[in-house]
Amino acid sequence: MEITLSKYAGFCDGVERAYNIVKKIASDPLVKKPIYVLGSLVHNEDVVKKIEQLGIGNIKPQERLEDIFNYTDKKIGTLVITAHGMGPKIYELAKKKGVDIVDTTCPKVTKVQRLARIFFDRLYQIVIVGEKNHKEVVGIYEWARKKAVFVENMLDLKNLHLDISKKIAIISQTTQNQDFVKKVSGFITDKYKNVELVDTICLATQNRQEEVKKLARSNDVVIVIGSPDSANSNRLWEISKKINSKSYFIQRKEDIKGEWFDNCRKIGVTAGASSPEWIIEDVMKYLRSLGLKNRSF
Template identity: 35%
Template sequence: MQIKRASEMGFCFGVRRALDLVWKAVAEHGKLQSLGAIVHNQKVVDDLARIGVVVADNLDQISSRAVVITSHGVGPSVTEQMQNKGLQIVDTTCPHVKKAQNIAKKLADDDYAIIIFGEAGHPEVRGLLGWAGGKGKVVADASELPEDLPNRLGIMSQTTQSPGNYADFVRQIAAKLPDIAELRVFSTICEATSNRLDAALDLARVVDLMIVVGGSTSSNTKRLAEASISEGITTYHIQKADEIEDCWFDDRSIVGVTAGASTPDNVIDAVVDKLTDMAGPGKPA
């Protein structure tokens, strides 16, 4: 059995930056809490808990002096509530998310209705809705669009959506153009997401089984698994090496490995090591 790694996978710029900022904040403030998981990966969350970074589900649970805004960002009212509580804020919002937030705010200020292509309930999307100031609506699929679209409409995407799916979505809205007076479309998908998706698709075309490593709630990891499945390849989305089962590899000769932007290198390496062991001695890995 041969094992091939995607040419781009694992931690992205935004996640590395967020973790660097959190480590510096721990050195400065000691124990602190994050509002939600810093990244959607349990191993990372557990490692941070060991150095004193504890996840809070809501602001009422914050008892530390400093609070971390995660790479997914928050809406302006959440930041305001943190300030009102006198918390020191460690803001690790990814610059790509910040750019999307600024677009949502500008559209809202200019009185556009805003459609956000993304997952309702995802923390980044909740933050974008906050910046859209009551003018935003989250839509995951064109079939969810309202019959009567507003006259002045802005469209943007969660940063970790698939560019191909977003383009299809925009095309379906554009088909309704005679009924919309003004349409503004923004490309807010980050480069790390696009590059990892391209690399996963390239790999899926040359292997006969794909392993996608990443948190079960990680949006970009889910998109990688969807991309691989779209190529007709048997795909397993796992969080760690010990979920791999021997029976997956009967009659498989080339196995591809990719990983989401919040998956640490040591988790990916453990998966590749396990697959290499399973490939057996003398077989190329």
């Protein structure tokens, strides 16, 4: 049996950066305590637990941003913004409440937020290709002063009605499916004039998506490691499934089922950008051990 691990599996630069910042501030005496992360720093339960062990709390995102500051009985010292980013209001509110912000927004997300603001200021109609309830997308929408339309699926695209007299800007969630963004852009540019498209899918996502296509074509079974909440991991699985029906989504090695590998000679493994090294290594070890036990491999 042959097992191939994608060369782009696991933490992307943005997640790695956020995780390292949080580890560093936990022991920095100059950082106001207690520290709370707003939402999951990484869409991975094991990583979230590790962060808690550093003495850092977690605040679930609240519908009313003001409620974030009443979430705990303690007065928040420092609030960590995750790599997904947030809208502009949180920075103003934190300042008013005397709470420090440590901003780990991925620079690639910051770029999309800035574009949203620029296009808004220049009176473009903004189309965001992405999941409207995803944290990153909500933040981008707020930077566009909530003046944008979303295209999340083909139905949204079919129902899209833009003002033909206005300029249109297309931006996307950094972890969107490249093929879907191409489809949306093609559709809009065919139908409307004055369309400006900025490719905002990050390179880490592009590489992972290209690589999973190769894995799906050249292996009998594909294992995608990730959390169900992780947009980029789900996308990898969707892409893989389209090419290879024997594509399976797992969170950890315990989710693997022996029957997936009947008559299987080659396994491809990839992992979303929020999957830590130790979980990938665990899965790889487990798959190798299965290979030794099961001679039919």
